[in-house]
Amino acid sequence: MPKREDYISWDEYFMGVASLAAKRSKDPNTQVGACIVSNDNKILSIGYNGMPLGCNDDEFSWDRDVTADNKYFYIVHSELNAILNYRGGSLEGSKMYVTLFPCNECAKAIIQSGIKEVIYWQDIYKDTREVIASKRMLRTAGVQLTEYIPSGRIVELQM
Numbered sequence: 001m002p003k004r005e006d007y008i009s010w011d012e013y014f015m016g017v018a019s020l021a022a023k024r025s026k027d028p029n030t031q032v033g034a035c036i037v038s039n040d041n042k043i044l045s046i047g048y049n050g051m052p053l054g055c056n057d058d059e060f061s062w063d064r065d066v067t068a069d070n071k072y073f074y075i076v077h078s079e080l081n082a083i084l085n086y087r088g089g090s091l092e093g094s095k096m097y098v099t100l101f102p103c104n105e106c107a108k109a110i111i112q113s114g115i116k117e118v119i120y121w122q123d124i125y126k127d128t129r130e131v132i133a134s135k136r137m138l139r140t141a142g143v144q145l146t147e148y149i150p151s152g153r154i155v156e157l158q159m
């Protein structure tokens, strides 16, 4: 019997894992997932955007209004969570798949942790100062930026 040929690609697999992680996010507006992968295609860590450990997400604000108490004070971004969730030592030379282009704060953490490539999907905040600064830093630091081109394949998961 011939082998299966319609298996998902590495890129679909890792962006799929990042997308699945995003579904854990309780942010009512934007859910983000990140998956860090070694050069030999092993998943090293996963993260999504959410409140810090011990901070009850029923008690902290999920609001976007920056003139009042709001979620931006509290949320740990998916990329930082993925970096901090890693327990194995160094991330030097690894790649990060992320469903949204990283902000400037995540860019700093990506650079400092030694991640060498960011494969991103959405870039909806590309005109913000945060993302413009992020791209400047990542490029200057030699981090490769690769846009994920969706294959259009639909993968169904029955849970």
Ligand SMILES: O=c1ccn([C@H]2C[C@H](O)[C@@H](COP(=O)(O)O)O2)c(=O)[nH]1
Pocket (backbone or CB within 6 Å): 027, 029, 030, 031, 032, 048, 049, 050, 064, 075, 076, 077, 078, 079, 100, 101, 102, 103, 104, 106
């Ligand atoms: O680099 C990033 C940038 C943002 N996020 C998270 C932080 C928030 O939970 C949402 C953005 O919310 P908006 O309502 O779209 O402003 O995305 C992230 O995880 N990583």
Ligand SMILES: [Zn+2]
Pocket (backbone or CB within 6 Å): 077, 078, 079, 102, 103, 104, 105, 106, 107
């Ligand atoms: Zn961020």
